[in-house]
Amino acid sequence: MLVAAALVLAAAPLPAQTRTDATDATVLADRRLAAGYLRTGNAELAALALERLVKALPDGPLRARAGAALAAVDAGDLTAAADETERLADDMAKARRTAGRRVFADCVRDLSAVYAVLDASRTQAPDLTRPEVRADIVKAAAATDAAFALCDGEAPADIKADPDFRRLVDGSRASLARLPDAVATTDRDMLHRFLIELRAFEQLLRFRFG
Structure with a gap:
């Protein structure tokens, strides 16, 4: 009977006063977990993370979105x-922006938006013989490096000291520091290698901390 009672309590909705919002660390972590499990095809664990989100979020668009994801699973x-x-x-980020409440995940999302300009040179090979193209790539690389530096500065102490975070940020900034040389020498192959490496770093940073 005690086991049955415990199961009932575990399945019961959270009281209204304990429901959380788009800034809650546990909510952010469960959304990342759900996304990660879905990327690897683990439907069962994704469903568990989404169920926790549905229980934790208050009634409204965010909870409905989590419910839609769970229904799809x-x-x-x-x-x-x-x-x-x-x-x-995206919806959680908009809700935080509307409320004027920024979390570290927002810095990572902003970084991804800045990086997208540079990443265009990975998806479509640039004409490095044109000076204006070279200048645009170097400018985009500098903006991306500044975005990484900003997130490094905004990171909470535990994240800043995390070995995975350090590898991603320091590795990205090391590649960005060398990228202008590849542009200056019009070395397309070297530039492409740097851009592929940066893409991997940016994706991992967003998946882990965004």
Whole structure:
């Protein structure tokens, strides 16, 4: 009977006063967990993380979005579930921005937006014979480096000391420091290698901390 009672309590919705919002560290962590499990096709663990989100979030658009992701998992559509989980991240970021409440994940998301300008040179090979193209790439690299530096400065102490975080930030900034040489020498292959490496760093940073 005690076991049954415990299961009932565990499944019960959280009281209204304990529901959390888009700035809560546990909510942010569960959204990242759900997204990570969906990327690797682990539907069961993704569903558990999404169930916790549905229970934790207050009634409204965020909870509805988490519920839609969970429903997609239950229906076996992991692609739709992953899309809904990413939209949930966007919705949470908008809610924080509207409320004027910034968290570290916002710095990482802003970094990704800045980096996207530089990443365009990875997806479409630039004409390095043109001076204006070279200048634009160097400018985009400098902006990306500044974004990494900002997030390094904003990171809470435990994240700042995290070996994975240090590897991603320090590795990215080391590549960005060398990238202008590849541009100046019009070495497309070297530039492409740096951009592939940076893409991996940026993706891992967003998946782990964004």
